[in-house]
Amino acid sequence: MTDATLGAAAPRSAASTAMQARLKKRHAAERTFKAQGLAAIIVALIFLVVLVGRIVAQGYTTFETHTLSLPVYLNPDRIDRSDLSGVNYDYIVAEAMMKKLGVQDDDLGTTSTKVQDLLSRDFGFQLLNKLKADQSLIGKTITVTGPLKADADLYFKGEIKRSTAEGDRKLDNQQLDWLDKLEKDGSVKSGFNFAFFTHSDSTEPEQAGVLGAVVGSAMMLIITALIAVPVGVMAATYLEEFAPKNRWTDIIEVNINNLAAVPSIVYGLLGLALFINWLHVPRSSPLVGGLVLALMALPTVIIATRSALKAVPPSIREAALGVGASKTQTVFHHVLPLAMPGVMTGAILSLAHALGETAPLLMIGMVSFVPGVPEGFTGAATVLPVQVFIWENASERAFHERTAAAIIVLLVFMIVMNAAAVILRRRFERRW
Amino acid sequence: MTLILNPNASPLLRGHAMTVQSPDDNAHTPVIHTTVSHAQAAASVGEAKIKARDVKVFYGDKQALFDVNIDIPAKSVTAFIGPSGCGKSTFLRCINRMNDTIPSARVEGVIEIDGSDVNAKSVDPVVLRSRVGMVFQKPNPFPKTIFENVAYGPKIHGLATGKAELEAIVESSLKKAGLWNEVADRLHQPGTGLSGGQQQRLVIARAIAVSPEVILMDEPCSALDPIATAKIEELIDELRSQFCIVIVTHSMAQAARVSQRTAFFHLGKLVESGPTEEMFTNPRDSRTQDYITGRFG
Numbered sequence: 001m002t003d004a005t006l007g008a009a010a011p012r013s014a015a016s017t018a019m020q021a022r023l024k025k026r027h028a029a030e031r032t033f034k035a036q037g038l039a040a041i042i043v044a045l046i047f048l049v050v051l052v053g054r055i056v057a058q059g060y061t062t063f064e065t066h067t068l069s070l071p072v073y074l075n076p077d078r079i080d081r082s083d084l085s086g087v088n089y090d091y092i093v094a095e096a097m098m099k100k101l102g103v104q105d106d107d108l109g110t111t112s113t114k115v116q117d118l119l120s121r122d123f124g125f126q127l128l129n130k131l132k133a134d135q136s137l138i139g140k141t142i143t144v145t146g147p148l149k150a151d152a153d154l155y156f157k158g159e160i161k162r163s164t165a166e167g168d169r170k171l172d173n174q175q176l177d178w179l180d181k182l183e184k185d186g187s188v189k190s191g192f193n194f195a196f197f198t199h200s201d202s203t204e205p206e207q208a209g210v211l212g213a214v215v216g217s218a219m220m221l222i223i224t225a226l227i228a229v230p231v232g233v234m235a236a237t238y239l240e241e242f243a244p245k246n247r248w249t250d251i252i253e254v255n256i257n258n259l260a261a262v263p264s265i266v267y268g269l270l271g272l273a274l275f276i277n278w279l280h281v282p283r284s285s286p287l288v289g290g291l292v293l294a295l296m297a298l299p300t301v302i303i304a305t306r307s308a309l310k311a312v313p314p315s316i317r318e319a320a321l322g323v324g325a326s327k328t329q330t331v332f333h334h335v336l337p338l339a340m341p342g343v344m345t346g347a348i349l350s351l352a353h354a355l356g357e358t359a360p361l362l363m364i365g366m367v368s369f370v371p372g373v374p375e376g377f378t379g380a381a382t383v384l385p386v387q388v389f390i391w392e393n394a395s396e397r398a399f400h401e402r403t404a405a406a407i408i409v410l411l412v413f414m415i416v417m418n419a420a421a422v423i424l425r426r427r428f429e430r431r432w
Numbered sequence: 433m434t435l436i437l438n439p440n441a442s443p444l445l446r447g448h449a450m451t452v453q454s455p456d457d458n459a460h461t462p463v464i465h466t467t468v469s470h471a472q473a474a475a476s477v478g479e480a481k482i483k484a485r486d487v488k489v490f491y492g493d494k495q496a497l498f499d500v501n502i503d504i505p506a507k508s509v510t511a512f513i514g515p516s517g518c519g520k521s522t523f524l525r526c527i528n529r530m531n532d533t534i535p536s537a538r539v540e541g542v543i544e545i546d547g548s549d550v551n552a553k554s555v556d557p558v559v560l561r562s563r564v565g566m567v568f569q570k571p572n573p574f575p576k577t578i579f580e581n582v583a584y585g586p587k588i589h590g591l592a593t594g595k596a597e598l599e600a601i602v603e604s605s606l607k608k609a610g611l612w613n614e615v616a617d618r619l620h621q622p623g624t625g626l627s628g629g630q631q632q633r634l635v636i637a638r639a640i641a642v643s644p645e646v647i648l649m650d651e652p653c654s655a656l657d658p659i660a661t662a663k664i665e666e667l668i669d670e671l672r673s674q675f676c677i678v679i680v681t682h683s684m685a686q687a688a689r690v691s692q693r694t695a696f697f698h699l700g701k702l703v704e705s706g707p708t709e710e711m712f713t714n715p716r717d718s719r720t721q722d723y724i725t726g727r728f729g
Contacts (some may be wrong), residue, residue, distance in 0.1 A: 131616035204647075238524040244535065245535055307680070313440065313572075315568060315570055316572060316574065316575075317533070318530070318533075318566075318568055319568070319572040319573070319574060319635070319638075320574070320584075321530065321533060322528070322530070322561060322563065322565065322566035322568070323562070323565065323584060323588075323638055323639065323641075323642060324558050324559070324561040324562035324569075324585060324588065324589060325558070325584075326558045329588055333588075334574060338575065
């Protein structure tokens with residue numbers, strides 16, 4: 001508008017040519033910038049799609065599993081009523097399996113071993129539990145449904161292929177023939193892998209699940225939240241609203257900002273020295289993990305809270321002070337509630353960050369095999385990212401798909417937390 | 433806007449503005465370069481509600497106010513006029529000690545309300561501010577309901593013993609502020625949903641609710657349209673019978689309309705104060721004359 005009027009007012013040809021050139025250059029610069037921005041977004045999106053796509057492609061098979069229904073004859077000759085726990089249930093299961101497949105064991109037990117390689121030890125545990133509950137089952141034939149061993153499961157999922165040379169795969173041709181036969185007569189069924197969510201870590205991949213790690217992560221986050229959020233919010237409120245602005249508060253502020261940039265493994269070392277060696281908090285527990293992550297999350301919470309407090313318009317403070325509210329009343333009745341959406345968002349995002357943290361936890365002994373749900377805040381526990389780390393290092397192939405599946409669970413956990421942050425912010429903001 | 437909202441930044445900006453705006457005083461013939469003395473301040477008013485003697489304000493090293501002497505009578509409207517950055521708002525904020533919130537601000541001299549020094553150690557600014565209410569340039573209702581806005585002051589000062597009493601205070605305050613008829617059916621809707629003029633009257637109701645003796649108004653109409661301004665001015669005129677009102681304004685017409693007494697500030701000095709009519713028709717100081725005739729400011 002202005003340019004046009006100016007141009008009309010001063011129609012000098014030389015000037016207008018120069019102006020045209022400048023204008024052209026300006027438009028070109030604008031177009032280039034827009035294109036660059038768009039390209040940046042596309043690159044970022046490609047990375048995201050590749051990352052998530054790869055994990056999902058690798059991990060989704062975990063959520064499917066194959067189970068076998070097997071009639072088992074509880075042979076009284078093999079079961080010692082006085083020592084139910086000492087019975088070799090695995091062999092009873094193998095016998096039932098051989099009967100179903102119509103094969104005989106030889107003297108060396110080669111066939112029974114090969115048959116056992118196809119079935120999870122869960123069958124044996126099921127028999128033990130059933131007999132413990134009801135001894136009258138002895139001598140009868142009962143049907144037991146349980147998971148196949150991970151390798152057999154992988155064959156049905158197409159991960160182990162018959163076309164691979166026999167020596168290069170875990171299962172030989174005879175075992176594959178048996179599996180085909182079982183599939184043909186309908187005793188193998190595929191279904192959703194509930195065990196992955198109801199079991200904790202196990203040495204056998206088909207039995208391994210994320211329950212222990214999810215519960216461990218949740219307990220650890222509770223500790224982190226209970227410490228980092230109140231301490232962080234109070235510290236930020238004091239610094240922002242009450243502390244005198246002098247050299248000391250400047251030094252504190254600089255140090256808080258620096259702490260936010262300290263590598264997380266350093267917090268692990270600090271936690272090892274402070275909480276475990278000095279205060280004797282149980283190693284590998286959600287408590288010590290939560291304490292370390294609280295230290296780590298604290299600077300972020302403080303910074304987020306301070307910026308949320310800064311964003312509250314000074315007119316609100318003046319209004320409250322003007323009607324005779326004290327400094328404390330002003331802050332707690334007006335300023336902090338208005339800053340709350342920002343505080344919540346900052347706190348939840350820093351907790352989500354803490355949820356994904358692995359390095360400091362390795363330092364405080366959380367990288368251990370924990371085959372159960374933690375027995376409380378001081379019991380041994382593992383957490384999701386560490387579970388991913390442990391499974392990734394496992395040699396069995398079936399653990400690799402579980403690694404990806406655990407990452408999916410971790411991502412879903414984080415998405416839920418971030419969604420909670422958004423919802424909380426909306427709810428608080430909607431009040432006005 | 434930020435200039436006023438951020439008091440930390442304003443002294444420097446004000447200094448800058450002054451160097452640009454202040455005219456060469458020597459260019460005018462017979463100049464009386466005096467400020468209001470103790471005797472002059474006391475002489476012009478009978479019974480003073482607020483009495484200021486030798487008030488100086490410093491923002492860090494910079495002096496913003498020089499030896500202000502003024503007596504402000506009860507149950508009347510006193511207007512502070514003057515160009516931007518002349519110190520009128522600074523002085524206003526000294527009366528209820530709002531300058532305490534600015535770390536670099538330092539106030540010297542004596543300001544008395546009913547004979548007691550507001551800056552005395554024994555005076556709690558919280559109690560002082562319940563006696564001296566304030567209305568700001570930009571309407572700043574709390575982001576709460578209309579009811580809660582007005583009820584907040586009485587609540588924190590414990591002025592109401594029960595819900596009924598609180599409701600009565602809210603109603604009478606809103607009535608005094610001339611807002612009751614407009615909001616009676618939506619007391620529990622957000623105060624921030626009102627129009628600018630209504631918000632400003634809500635803020636006045638909020639100030640009235642704690643039954644102050646003095647109401648300070650810092651350019652209360654500068655963010656409002658002429659109709660809303662007229663309503664506020666009308667309201668100020670009504671409130672005059674019950675409160676001592678001090679109003680800072682940029683509009684000389686407004687000062688002439690609403691005030692009984694006027695004080696003219698220039699470059700941090702109180703140049704002249706007196707009955708409004710006298711100030712506008714027969715100013716003693718040449719700078720006052722120049723300002724009200726629009727030669728600067």
